[in-house]
Amino acid sequence: MASGTKKKASSKKAIRAARNSVVTKRGFPWGTVIAIVAVVALAAVVVTYYLVQSAPKRALAEWAPSDSNKDPSLQLAGIVTGTYKGSVHVLPTERVAYDHFPPIGGPHDGYWAACNGTVYTTAVRNENMVHALEHGTVWIAYNPAQVTGDALNTLKTKVQGKPYTMMSPYPGLDKPISLQAWGHQLKLDSAGDQRIDEFITALRTNPNTTPEVGASCDVLGPGQFDPDNPPPFVATPPGPDAKPMDYQGTQGTQQDTGAVMPSTTGTP
Incomplete structure (x- = not known):
């Protein structure tokens, strides 16, 4: 019996030794740990990338108009800021004695300047640009003697391909x-100023500040307004025949309501 007991004990020791040998051969599961670490690292990279890339948009969210913050x-x-009456038109041959330069509202040409991400390389007549503001456009104007190179390219990126924006010297x-924007102006020294994006976010197509929000910004074309050959900017001050800011509209011009002011001179 003793001999049989010893054999059983020896057999159990052999089994334990074999098991321990298998465990030892398996070793620490480095592959699994490395895979888990890689997944966690990748997730961290993705989250960080998202936070970095979305940071500008999240920062601008507070500048979007809302019911509790209309402007x-x-x-x-x-x-x-200023308050101006919309839908008051002048003829293509008439000028307006604007109260801001560049102007931010008031009487304007019956034809709007193309304003769906349009970057003008030449200065454009004020009266056409103001009509685009009335539709909810943000207009970036710049001094061509002061803004060139990288600064000019930075401004272009804020306009090109963006509806209801335009830019001109x-x-x-x-x-x-x-x-x-209609009734709003902000003058700045640098193309890198964060207030440019904040201004655009707050006022582009803002229904609380725009007389004709959502009205067309499309190209009208030759004979009306041709962005490839726009009416030129006039640098000299308006003369005594310029229309005042309280002007009620020239007879014969097409009003935004669709009506035509009575006249024997025709419609522009």
């Missing part, structure tokens, strides 16, 4: 950059 642009340092501008 966020009023919080911008340096913002200038403005000779004699008293600041390097001036932003316009």
